[in-house]
Amino acid sequence: MAPATLDTWVRKANTGAKRKSENAHDGPQQRPLKRVDARSSPEAREIFQLETSTDDTSQPATEHHPEHTLKIKEATGDIFAAPPNTLLIHACNCQGSWSAGIAQAFHNLYPSAYTKYAAHCKTTKQKATLVGTGLLIAQPSSTKASMTAVNTTSKSTGIRKPAGKVEAKHFVGCLFTSSRYGRAKDTPAQILDATGPAMKDLLRQVKEWNATAGDEDKVGEVRICQINSGLFNVLWAKTRAVLETIDVDGGDIQEITVFVRDE
């Protein structure tokens, strides 16, 4: 029998995965089987090493191994009870809708940010081109009052409202991880594929913003909810794994904090 090569091994594995996925009567919530990566198992890795090994040790490595990847800390509590200049990140659809889940809370607390997000979606004719991008929204320039404004939750309705008409001086970060929402949302695999590029794009915008902003207007701490894990129906552990591979070498933001609600 001819020895297995990496190519034949991967082809066989992927054909099997495709067949399995075609036969399965996947419900709408089931994730499509992931295609096999050339180095995803000990067997494939061994073949890969054999095929790529060379006597010429002077060859430079072609893969980029970032020295620093994004760190994720965890906290429990209210993501919105944040100091001024905090960047609050959530996942968005590309249709201009913040009408459910944490997006609705963003809508209530930061109506001017919602207007900018909706305008951004509206002016982009091909909504799908937004997938995998980010949008940094800076709150209107602060006054002393808005710097100290604390957002409150109504005891009777549970709906969060900004203190008075003043929006807290927070940045809002949108990650466009799915083109649509509801039943038409993208698959978990597509959402995960879009998450890394969207976060990178947002971090690039933060760097650009900070380069010209005065000290009192720079992005401070960065908070994120367990994006994609609610209405978008993707396991948080998978999203987290994607975020943790992001290269932050040379970036302004090295770490973010994921906030989980205190039930």
Ligand SMILES: Nc1ncnc2c1ncn2[C@@H]1O[C@H](COP(=O)(O)OP(=O)(O)OC[C@H]2O[C@H](OP(=O)(O)O)[C@H](O)[C@@H]2O)[C@@H](O)[C@H]1O
């Ligand atoms: N008030 C609140 N305070 C604190 N944490 C809250 C919260 N409400 C929910 N969470 C948590 O926040 C995480 C993300 O859960 P979400 O379901 O929100 O978002 P997602 O990222 O899966 O999906 C995005 C789509 O949801 C929206 O809906 P619409 O399109 O408007 O219909 C968007 O616009 C997108 O399209 C989960 O850990 C929830 O426990």
